[in-house]
Every structure is written in C-alpha cells, then in structure tokens.
Amino acid sequence: MQEIASAPSLETIRAGLRKRRLRDWRESGVGSLLLVCALVSVLTTIGVIAVLSVETFSFFREVSVADFLFGTRWTPLLEPRSFGVLPLLGGTLLIVAGSSLVAIPLGLGSALYLSEYSSARTRNLLKPILEVLAGIPTVVYGYFALTFVTPILQRVLPQTQVFNAASGTIVVGIMILPMVASLCDDAFRAVPSTLRHGGYALGATRREVSLQVVLPSALSGVLASFILAASRAIGETMAVTLAAGATPNLTLNPLESIQTMTAYIVQVSLGDTPQGTIEYKTIFAVGSLLFLITLAMNLLGHRILRRFQEVYE
Amino acid sequence: MVDPRSLATTEEAPSSSTDVELDSPTILEARGIRFAYSAEGPDVLHGISMEIPENRITAIIGPSGCGKSTLLRLFNRMNDFIPGTDLRGEILYRGVNVYGNEVDPVEVRRRIGMVFQKPNPFPKSIAENIAWGPKINGLDSGASLDERVRRSLEQASLLDEVIDRLDAPGTALSGGQQQRLCIARAIAMEPEVILMDEPCSALDPVSTMRIEDLLFELKKQYTIVIVTHNMQQAARVSDYTAFLENGHLIEYGETNQVFTNPRQQRTEEYVTGRFG
Amino acid sequence: MNALSGDSPGLQRRRRMDRAFRVLCTTMAWTSVLILAILLLDIIRNGTQWLDLQFLQSFSSRFAHKAGIYAALVGSVWLVGLTAVMAIPVGVATAVYLEEYSPKNRLSRFIEVNIANLAGVPSIVYGMLGLAIFVRAFGFGHSILAGAATLSLLILPVIIIASREAIRAVPQSLRHGSYALGATQWQTIRAHVLPVATPGIITGVILSLSRAIGETAPLVIVGAATYVAFLPEGPLDNFTALPIQIFNWAARPQPDFHDLAAAGIIVLLAVLFVMNGTAALIRFRTQRNRPW
Ligand SMILES: Nc1ncnc2c1ncn2[C@@H]1O[C@H](COP(=O)(O)OP(=O)(O)OP(=O)(O)O)[C@@H](O)[C@H]1O
Ligand SMILES: [Mg+2]
Numbered sequence: 001m002q003e004i005a006s007a008p009s010l011e012t013i014r015a016g017l018r019k020r021r022l023r024d025w026r027e028s029g030v031g032s033l034l035l036v037c038a039l040v041s042v043l044t045t046i047g048v049i050a051v052l053s054v055e056t057f058s059f060f061r062e063v064s065v066a067d068f069l070f071g072t073r074w075t076p077l078l079e080p081r082s083f084g085v086l087p088l089l090g091g092t093l094l095i096v097a098g099s100s101l102v103a104i105p106l107g108l109g110s111a112l113y114l115s116e117y118s119s120a121r122t123r124n125l126l127k128p129i130l131e132v133l134a135g136i137p138t139v140v141y142g143y144f145a146l147t148f149v150t151p152i153l154q155r156v157l158p159q160t161q162v163f164n165a166a167s168g169t170i171v172v173g174i175m176i177l178p179m180v181a182s183l184c185d186d187a188f189r190a191v192p193s194t195l196r197h198g199g200y201a202l203g204a205t206r207r208e209v210s211l212q213v214v215l216p217s218a219l220s221g222v223l224a225s226f227i228l229a230a231s232r233a234i235g236e237t238m239a240v241t242l243a244a245g246a247t248p249n250l251t252l253n254p255l256e257s258i259q260t261m262t263a264y265i266v267q268v269s270l271g272d273t274p275q276g277t278i279e280y281k282t283i284f285a286v287g288s289l290l291f292l293i294t295l296a297m298n299l300l301g302h303r304i305l306r307r308f309q310e311v312y313e
Numbered sequence: 314m315v316d317p318r319s320l321a322t323t324e325e326a327p328s329s330s331t332d333v334e335l336d337s338p339t340i341l342e343a344r345g346i347r348f349a350y351s352a353e354g355p356d357v358l359h360g361i362s363m364e365i366p367e368n369r370i371t372a373i374i375g376p377s378g379c380g381k382s383t384l385l386r387l388f389n390r391m392n393d394f395i396p397g398t399d400l401r402g403e404i405l406y407r408g409v410n411v412y413g414n415e416v417d418p419v420e421v422r423r424r425i426g427m428v429f430q431k432p433n434p435f436p437k438s439i440a441e442n443i444a445w446g447p448k449i450n451g452l453d454s455g456a457s458l459d460e461r462v463r464r465s466l467e468q469a470s471l472l473d474e475v476i477d478r479l480d481a482p483g484t485a486l487s488g489g490q491q492q493r494l495c496i497a498r499a500i501a502m503e504p505e506v507i508l509m510d511e512p513c514s515a516l517d518p519v520s521t522m523r524i525e526d527l528l529f530e531l532k533k534q535y536t537i538v539i540v541t542h543n544m545q546q547a548a549r550v551s552d553y554t555a556f557l558e559n560g561h562l563i564e565y566g567e568t569n570q571v572f573t574n575p576r577q578q579r580t581e582e583y584v585t586g587r588f589g
Numbered sequence: 590m591n592a593l594s595g596d597s598p599g600l601q602r603r604r605r606m607d608r609a610f611r612v613l614c615t616t617m618a619w620t621s622v623l624i625l626a627i628l629l630l631d632i633i634r635n636g637t638q639w640l641d642l643q644f645l646q647s648f649s650s651r652f653a654h655k656a657g658i659y660a661a662l663v664g665s666v667w668l669v670g671l672t673a674v675m676a677i678p679v680g681v682a683t684a685v686y687l688e689e690y691s692p693k694n695r696l697s698r699f700i701e702v703n704i705a706n707l708a709g710v711p712s713i714v715y716g717m718l719g720l721a722i723f724v725r726a727f728g729f730g731h732s733i734l735a736g737a738a739t740l741s742l743l744i745l746p747v748i749i750i751a752s753r754e755a756i757r758a759v760p761q762s763l764r765h766g767s768y769a770l771g772a773t774q775w776q777t778i779r780a781h782v783l784p785v786a787t788p789g790i791i792t793g794v795i796l797s798l799s800r801a802i803g804e805t806a807p808l809v810i811v812g813a814a815t816y817v818a819f820l821p822e823g824p825l826d827n828f829t830a831l832p833i834q835i836f837n838w839a840a841r842p843q844p845d846f847h848d849l850a851a852a853g854i855i856v857l858l859a860v861l862f863v864m865n866g867t868a869a870l871i872r873f874r875t876q877r878n879r880p881w
Contacts, residue, residue, distance in 0.1 A: 023773060030775045031690050037682035038691070041704050041749070044742050048714060051721040109617030117614055119396065128869075129622050135796075135865065136628070137803025139832045140854050143839045147847050148631050174624055181621070194433040197391060198495070202446035202502055203423030205603050207610040212445065217436050228709070235711025237806035238832075242839055262713050262806070269716075269810045275725060287717045291710065298709035409593050417595030417604065424593070451599040 052291055055284030062278060068285060074248035074264075076282045087248035088286060091258035094165050095172055095240055098254060099233045102173025104226060107180025114181070115188035116210045127182075134178035142242030145171040150243065159255055163245030166254035171239045176229040183228065183305075187221025188214055190312045224305040231297035235290065237262040261290045333566050335553070337366035340536050341388060341425075341506055345402035348383060348392075352399050357383050358560045360402070365506070370528060370537045372551035372568065374544065376583070380560045381540040382430075385508050388538065389425035390418045406506075423450055426504035430511040432491035434483030434498075439466075439475050442483040442494055446502045461501055469497035470527055489520025496527065500535075507531070509539040513546065525550050544584060548572050556580045632858070636851030644852055648818045649834060653845035658853050660817045661834035664733070665802055665860075667821055668830055671737035672744065672801050677794055679741075680748030684790075687749070688756040689778055708746035715743045716810025724811050731812035734824040739807050744797040751793020755786040788875035795868040799861050805832040831857045 008016075060068070063083045071084015110130070114123055150167040153160045160166070191214050199209040215222070245257030246267050259267070265283045273279045342365065348358040357380045365371050373381045386392045387404055390411060404411040411421050434442050443462045447453045453461050462479070466472035471493040475486070483494050492512060499507050513521040521543075528537060528550050541547050547554055548568060555565040556577075564571060564580040575581045595604065647657025683704075691697035719739030729735035759782050767777040783790075808830055816837075817829040831853060838850035 027773050027775055031686075034682045034686035034690055037679045038686040038700050040679050040742075041683060041707055041745055042700060044707060044718070044745070045703050047722055048710065048718050051718050052714075055721070106617050106620055109614045110621060113614035113618035117611055118618070126618060126622070129625060132865075133621055133625050135799065135803075135861065137805065137832055137857065137861075139803070139805040139836050139839070140628075140632070140857070143835065143847070143850050143854060144628055144631065146839060147635070147851075148627075177621060181618075192433070193394075194429060194431060195435060197394070197427075197429065198433040198435065198498075199445075200394070201389065201391065201422055201427035201429075202498065203419050203450050204446070205419055205449075205607040207607040208449050208603070210610070210614075212449070213435055231709060235713065237711070237713045238836060242836070262711065265713055265717070266806060266809050269720075269812070284717065284721075287714055291714050294709060294711055295706065298706055302705060407592060411593065413593070416593040417600065419604070420593050420595035420600060449603070 048291065052284055052288045055281050056288045059278070059281035059285040062281075063285075072250055074259075076279060077268075081278075083282065083285075085261075085286065085289065087250045088259060088261045088264055089289070090250045091165070091244070091248065092234055092260040092262070094252065094254065094258060095169050095236075095244065095260055096230050096233045098165065098169030099173035099176060100226065100230055102170060103177040103180045103229060103233075106173075107177050107225070107229070108184055108222070110177075110181040111184035111188055112210050112215075114185045116206060116214060130178040130181055133174070134182075136175075138175065138236060138238040139242070141171040141175055142239040145239055145243035153255070157255060161245070161255060161257050163243065163247070163257040164255050165244050165251075165258045168240040168244035168260075169254060171243065172233050172236050175236065175239065176232050179229045179232060180225050183225030184218070184222050187218040187225065187308065190221065190309065191217045192312060218308075220304050220311075221308040224301045224308065227297050227301035227304070231294045231301065234297070235262065235294050237266060241266045261286050265290075333364070333553070335364060335366040335369075337369055339364040340367040340407060341365035341538070342405040343384070343387070343402070344405060346384070346387065346404065347401040348380075348387060349399040350395060351397045354399075356560060358387075361557075361560075361562045362402075363555055363562060363565050365536060365538055366553065367505075367536050368532060368534075369552040370532055370539060370550055371553045371555065372547040373538065373540045373555045373557060374542070374547050374583075375557035375563075377542075379557045381557055382510050384557070385427075385510050385538060385540055388506070388508055389422050389427055391422075391427065393418055423502060424504050425506040425508060426499035426502055428492070428495050428499055428507060428509045428512045431515050432488060432495050434486070434491050434494050436482060436484055438480045439483050439486070439494060440479040443498050443501045446498060450502065452502070465497040465501040468500050468527075468530065469493045470523060470530075471497055487520075489516045489523065492516060492520070492524065493527070496524070496531075500531070504535065506536045506538065509537065511540055511542060514542065521546070544572075556583060558583070629858075632851045632854050635848045636853075636855045639849055639852035640855055644849075645856070649816055649829075649837075653843065653849055656838075656846075656849055658831065658834055658856060660820060661829050661831045661853070662856065663820050664813075664817070664828040665831045667733050667824070667828065668737050668740065668808075669798055669802055671733060671824060672740045673794070673798055675737060676741035676744055676748055676797070680745050680794075680797075681752050681790060683745075683749045684752030684756055685778060685783075688753050689774065689782070704746050704749055708750065711806075712743055712804055713806040713810060715739055716807030718742065719807060719811040729825065731814065731827055732825045733821055733828045735811050736808050736813055736828065736830070737824070739811050740801045740804060743804065743807060744801050747797035747800060748794055751796065752786070752790045755789025755793065756782060758789060759785045788871050792868045792872050795864050795871075799864045799868075802860060802864075803832055803857065805836050808833055809836070831860070 068083050068085050070086065071082060072086045073082040073084045074087045075082045114126060118126065145167045149170050150160070150162065150164065153164065153166055195213055195217060196209050199213040240260045241263040244260060244263065246259050246263060247257040248259045248264070249256060251258065264286055268279055268283045343361050343363050346358050346361040347356050349356045361384060373384065375381055383392070387400070392398055400412065406421070406425065409416065435445065437445070440462050443465050444458050447458060447461055463472060466475065471490060474490060483491065486494060492515070513524055516524070525546065531537060539551065551568045553566065554568040554571040556563045556571065558579060564575060564577045571580060572584055575584060644657045645662065646659050647655060648660050650656040687697065687701065716739060719735055723729045723735040723738045724731060763781050763785065764777055767781050772780070813833045814827050814829050817827060821828045835850045835853040835857065838846045838853060
C-alpha cells in the first residue's frame with residue numbers, strides 16, 4: 001500500500017501525459033468527424049437552393065417573371081412556345097383541393113375514432129394498418145388510380161377521360177389520409193383528459209365532448225396536420241403522372257386530363273433534354289416554384305405544431 | 314369499542330355508519346360498495362355503505378390513497394371511463410341505482426355535477442365555459458342563457474371580477490378564479506348534487522376562504538360532497554364527515570362529533586394527528 | 590322507467606346522434622382497412638397470372654409474355670445496397686453529433702431546423718439536385734451511383750430523426766455510470782449508448798431503406814433507364830429499378846402490360862413486407878427485453 005502511494009517516476013508521468021494527449025486528440029477528432037457528417041444535410045439544402053436558383057435565373061433571362069407566373073398557356077415544348085405556369089399550378093391545386101376533400105373528413109373521423117372511441121386493442125390494430133397504407137410506394141397508387149379508380153369513374157360518369165384529375169385526386173387523398181389521421185390523433189391525445197372529464201361531468205355525450213371540447217382544444221394541431229398533408233399532396237408525383245395526364249389545362253373540371261407541376265418535370269425528364277436548352281431550364285423553374293410552396297407550407301405547419309405542443313407540454 | 318385494525322382486515326366488516334342519524338332526507342346512498350380498478354387487481358374500496366343527506370355538506374377525509382377520489386367518482390359514474398374496472402354494490406340516487414340497466418350515465422352526470430382537484434376550464438371564453446353545459450343539455454338559449462351565465466357567476470362569487478371580460482378565455486384567469494369558474498360551470502347545470510374533489514388544494518389561502526364561503530351559500534340549494542385533506546376545512550364547512558382508511562369506512566357521523574368526540578380510535582389518531 | 594333513464598326527448602335525440610356519430614367515426618376509421626384490402630386484392634387478382642419464375646428471370650421486353658423484372662430486381666438491390674453504405678454512416682453520425690455533442694448554439698439549432706425541413710422537401714426535388722450535381726457536375730452519368738447518392742440524401746433526414754429518437758431513449762443513468770468509471774465521451778458512446786440504441790437505429794434504417802426502394806420520381810429525374818437488357822456490373826453502369834419498371838409498364842396502354850405492372854408490384858410489396866416485418870420484429874424484441 002505504501003509503495004503505491006509513493007510519488008510516480010518522471011517516466012510514468014510522461015507516459016501518462018502522452019496517453020492523455022492521444023486520448024484528447026481522439027476525442028476532438030471524433031467530434032469534428034461527426035460535425036462534418038452533420039454538415040452533409042446543410043450542404044444538401046445549400047445544394048438544392050443553388051441548383052434550383054442557378055437554372056431558374058438563367059431561365060428568367062429568356063422568359064420574363066410575369067409571363068411565367070401569370071401566363072395562362074403552358075406549351076414549352078411546342079411552337080409557338082408559351083411559358084405561363086398557371087395551368088400547371090392550377091392542376092396541382094385541383095389535386096390538392098380534391099385530395100383534401102377525401103383525406104380531411106376521413107382522417108379526422110379516423111383520428112376521433114382512434115383517440116376517443118376505440119379500445120386499446122383496436123387502436124393497436126388500426127395504427128399499423130394506417131402505417132402500411134402510408135408506406136405503399138406512390139407508383140403503386142398510380143397503378144391503382146389508372147387501372148381501378150378510373151374505370152369505375154368512367155362507368156359512373158361516362159364523360160370521364162382516360163386521364164383525369166379526379167382519379168389522381170382520390171388516390172392522393174388516400175395517400176395523405178394516414179398522415180392526417182396520425183397527426184390529428186397525436187393532437188387529440190395531447191388534449192389533457194381533465195378537459196374531457198370536465199365535459200362529461202356536465203352531462204355531455206361522447207360526441208359532444210369529442211366535437212366541442214377535444215376538437216376545439218386541438219384545433220391548431222389539426223390545422224397543422226392539414227397544412228403538412230396538403231404540402232405532401234403538392235409534391236406528390238407518380239400517382240398524378242400516371243393517372244391525371246399530361247395536358248396543361250386550366251380547368252376546374254376533375255373529369256378532364258390535366259398536368260401538375262411534378263408531372264411536367266417527369267414528362268421532360270423522360271425525354272432526353274440536353275443541358276442548356278430552354279426545356280431543361282423550365283423544369284428547374286417549375287421545381288423552384290414547387291420547392292418554395294412546399295417549404296413555406298412546411299415551415300408554417302411545423303411552427304403551428306410547435307406552438308400547439310407548447311400549450312400542452 | 315371496536316378495534317379499527319380488526320375492521321381493516323375482516324372481509325365482511327360491518328359498516329360503522331349505519332346508525333348515523335341524519336337531520337335531512339337521504340339523496341345519495343352507497344350500499345356495500347366494493348371496487349377494483351381491474352378484475353385481477355386488489356379491491357380499493359371494501360364494502361362502503363353511507364347515506365348522503367340532502368342540502369348538507371358532507372366531507373370525506375382520510376390518508377392519501379385510501380380511496381376518497383375513487384368513491385367520489387363512483388357517485389356520478391366518472392369511473393366509467395377507465396376500462397376494466399370491477400364494481401359491486403349499489404349507488405342509489407333518490408332510491409334509483411345509478412348503475413342500473415336502464416340508467417343513462419349522461420343523465421346521472423347532469424344531476425350530479427363535479428368539480429375537480431385541478432381547475433380544468435375549457436379553452437373557450439368565460440361565458441362559453443358556463444353556457445356550454447346548459448346549451449348541450451337544452452336547458453336554455455338566447456337571452457335566458459346569458460342570464461343563467463350571469464347568475465351562475467354571481468353564485469360562484471366570480472361575477473364582479475370578470476364582468477367586463479366575459480369573452481376572455483377562461484384559461485387566462487388565476488387559479489382561484491379558474492376554480493370558481495369551474496364551480497360556476499357546475500352550478501349552471503342546476504344539478505342536485507355537486508361532488509368536489511379537493512377543490513382548494515391548488516389554491517392559495519385567500520382563494521380557499523372564498524370558496525369555503527361559497528360552499529355555505531351553495532348549501533341552501535345544493536347537496537355537496539367534498540373530499541379534502543385539510544382538517545380545518547372539513548371541520549369548518551361540513552355538516553357530516555366520513556373518515557376513510559385503506560378503502561374502509563372507519564367512521565361516519567356529524568362533523569362536530571367526529572372531530573371532538575370520535576368513536577373510533579383510528580379516527581381520533583388521524584384527526585388529532587393533524588388537527589390538534 | 591325512472592328519473593335517471595334519460596327519457597326526455599332532448600336526451601333521446603342526443604343519444605341517437607351520439608350513436609350515429611360513433612358509427613360514422615368507426616366507419617371512417619375502418620375505411621382505410623377496406624381501401625387497403627381492395628388495393629391488395631386488385632393487385633393480386635391482376636398480377637398473379639404473370640408471376641412465375643420466368644417473370645423473375647427475364648429482362649424487359651416489347652412483348653408482354655416475354656417480359657420480366659430481372660434487371661429491375663438486380664438494379665434495386667444494387668441501389669439499396671449502395672444507398673445503405675452511403676446513408677447509414679452519415680445519418681447515424683449526424684444523430685450522434687446532435688444528441689451527444691452539439692453545443693446549444695445557433696449552428697446546432699440551424700442544423701436541426703434544416704433537417705426537419707429537408708424531411709418535407711418533395712422527393713422529385715431531390716431528383717433535380719441529383720441530376721445537376723451527381724449526374725452532370727460529378728459526371729456519374731445516369732448510373733447506379735448517381736441514383737444511390739440521390740436516394741441517400743433523400744432518406745438521410747429519416748435516418749437521422751429515427752436514430753436521434755433511439756439515442757435519446759438510452760437512459761441518462763447509463764451514461765453517468767460510464768463517466769463515473771472515468772470513461773471519455775466517445776468511449777461512453779461507443780461502449781454503452783450505441784449498443785443500446787442499435788435496435789432502434791436498425792428499425793429506423795430499415796424503414797428508410799424501404800422508402801428508398803419504393804421511390805420512383807427521383808430516379809426518373811436522374812435518368813434511370815426504362816429499358817435495360819443487361820445486368821449492371823459496377824456502380825457506374827446504367828440501371829433500372831423495380832418502381833421504374835412498374836411505372837413504365839403501367840404507363841403503357843395495353844392491358845397486358847398493366848397486369849405485368851401488377852406482378853411487379855407484388856414483387857415490390859413482397860420485398861417491402863419482408864423488410865418491414867424484420868423492423869417490426871426487432872422493435873418487438875427489444876421492447877420486450879428492455880428493463881426500463
Ligand atoms: N386509474 C387508476 N388505476 C388503478 N389504480 C388506481 C387508479 N386511480 C387510483 N388508483 C388506486 O386506488 C387507490 C385509491 O386511490 P384514490 O385516488 O381514490 O385515493 P385518494 O384517497 O383520492 O388519495 P389522494 O388523497 O392522494 O387523492 C390507490 O391505491 C390508487 O393507487
Ligand atoms: Mg384523490
């Protein structure tokens with residue numbers, strides 16, 4: 001015992017110091033390496049913005065911003081060329097509006113069922129099924145729209161075109177339904193049960209508590225889920241490419257063929273468009289618009305969601 | 314004198330409350346209540362029988378975890394929301410079993426209101442908080458509903474403080490004000506019984522005093538059952554007091570008698586331990 | 590009949606509405622199940638007739654009865670493999686950095702917000718990034734490497750978010766126990782945090798890779814070929830992939846090709862099913878074995 005307590009030799013001190021320096025090196029080296037990895041995602045964002053803006057600016061050297069944003073004819077591949085993006089934007093909005101019509105009521109009802117009515121067992125059965133529905137690749141939904149939904153629509157409404165907005169709308173609605181349901185369910189479950197009990201103690205029925213206590217208390221969370229789901233619908237590509245057609249068409253008739261922003265980008269990419277041509281640049285201009293819209297909606301949605309979570313933290 | 318410990322262990326312990334002489338007709342009665350939160354779980358209440366007199370304040374006291382809240386929630390079927398519970402015995406409201414087959418729990422809660430430990434105003438305006446119950450139950454509408462809102466706030470002695478901001482959110486009030494709002498909300502339904510589970514435990518002494526004063530007022534019109542941890546409060550406000558321990562009703566009687574001359578030793582220990 | 594039976598007309602009406610509303614919500618919730626069932630049945634009904642060994646072993650063809658998904662299947666395997674190799678280390682490292690290292694400063698906050706937003710960027714935009722950077726600027730061409738690099742960036746946010754959750758679930762007491770023995774931060778992470786977090790990370794990784802397998806749009810943009818009559822031999826070869834092949838068949842007007850698409854979908858869904866099943870199994874196993 002005495003020997004251990006005696007002063008260490010100079011040599012052991014040096015060795016200890018060397019070991020420690022090595023360890024410090026390793027520690028800070030690991031930290032830096034991890035930081036570099038974390039910066040990949042920052043680089044991705046910078047890359048997206050840079051790529052989109054470079055080609056978009058070069059596009060706007062040939063086409064005026066006003067013509068692009070307010071023009072009502074989109075014929076970039078045919079003479080006489082025209083670069084008015086409104087038909088694509090309109091097509092996209094038609095899909096978003098229609099799919100919301102499908103997903104919002106179904107999603108809200110499902111979420112109310114999950115949070116207010118279902119037993120734990122049913123819940124544990126339904127939640128994974130919703131996850132499966134959310135995990136099915138979009139190209140599968142496109143196939144389903146084209147080969148199942150459209151024929152049914154055509155039988156019911158014979159004037160339905162082979163490619164039509166309605167069919168795309170329905171399947172995009174099905175695609176974003178799980179998102180609405182699960183975000184709304186989260187919002188409802190964040191509402192403290194003391195509020196529900198307050199309602200029941202006043203002689204309210206379950207429906208009254210659900211619709212008049214829980215839903216209003218979770219309103220901002222519900223709103224955020226709508227915004228985030230709509231943003232997803234805007235960016236959705238394959239289902240609308242397959243089912244809704246390739247006809248830039250400023251219409252409100254869901255039975256006609258239309259083209260969304262995403263479907264246009266796919267259409268151009270499927271052909272062989274050399275870099276530097278105006279066609280090549282158009283997809284970046286359209287892509288920029290798509291990126292900006294979805295970014296704004298996501299920022300808004302996440303901000304509302306954060307506020308909501310702070311209320312019931 | 315019965316040894317309380319034997320009471321706590323024997324299965325069919327006779328209730329010591331049956332011989333209580335009430336100076337008012339019975340409105341609510343527990344009859345042989347046994348309750349467990351799950352079929353496999355232990356009984357939380359072991360055969361409680363007691364009668365609640367009309368237009369009186371009845372206090373339920375007892376150590377933490379003895380089953381006070383559980384018993385209180387059984388009176389208006391708030392335990393229905395916990396799945397898998399096991400209840401035996403009867404709760405009679407004016408002679409009708411509240412858990413009977415043809416009874417609608419909504420109707421039960423309409424007549425037997427509840428104020429919770431933590432104030433739980435809805436995230437709506439003050440006025441809407443109060444109007445909501447009468448509205449959904451179709452008691453009132455329009456101008457007479459507004460009048461009811463005012464009357465309830467008045468009765469809950471909150472009106473003066475909020476008269477110029479009835480449209481402000483109920484959650485923006487202070488804790489004591491929120492609790493009086495919740496009382497006003499319960500009163501607005503004109504229930505016959507109001508159950509209160511430690512309504513003052515989240516409040517400061519001044520707010521507590523105000524609510525106690527309020528209870529005296531409310532007693533004229535309502536029957537009140539209040540759970541409290543505060544011995545002074547129980548002694549001050551209640552007419553009858555029930556002492557619960559480990560899910561057994563140890564003693565039930567006139568408040569004065571329970572506090573000054575308890576029949577059971579356990580009661581005396583509990584009451585003096587904190588009171589004396 | 591008694592005072593509490595609630596027989597007043599008002600209450601009876603409310604009770605009816607309550608029941609109707611319950612039925613409505615229940616129906617809505619089960620609609621999803623119905624839709625899923627219809628979708629699967631439709632695909633199975635149309636696809637099974639084409640699904641045989643020959644389908645799995647043939648290249649695509651102009652003639653429906655000769656066409657198969659061999660090249661697409663192999664292409665998808667290549668893609669997922671390369672994507673995993675690129676995305677997993679970077680994603681897990683980012684998660685470790687954000688959970689264990691990052692100082693609470695502006696840069697960290699920015700990285701976090703940035704990742705949340707990247708998760709919401711439409712996949713087609715990633716395709717355009719890949720087209721401009723990997724295909725053109727880096728000169729990868731329309732190769733597997735370009736596709737995998739694009740998909741890696743696409744699933745990176747998913748891996749990061751899932752890994753962070755797994756790391757956060759590791760109890761603090763474990764870290765303190767390790768520090769109390771004189772371990773450094775990295776020693777603690779490597780020896781205690783990561784092993785405990787691994788099942789959660791694997792689950793997240795599998796789910797993100799199954800997203801990568803199903804992605805179509807970004808691959809179309811980076812120029813996955815729709816007709817490939819050879820197997821890729823290296824990362825710089827041209828390629829096709831399962832969802833691209835399905836898209837191509839579904840986009841043709843002939844019904845036979847639609848059924849081929851259904852057969853392809855069955856293969857794709859089977860792959861996804863196996864992957865998700867594995868993830869669920871891992872999740873289930875670890876939940877059962879956790880003492881906390
Ligand atoms: N929801 C529940 N599920 C299972 N057990 C419960 C539940 N609520 C209460 N218990 C148990 O029932 C017993 C009685 O609880 P109760 O809340 O009635 O006590 P209490 O007398 O109100 O206590 P306190 O004074 O602390 O509020 C306790 O042992 C408690 O753990
Ligand atoms: Mg209690």
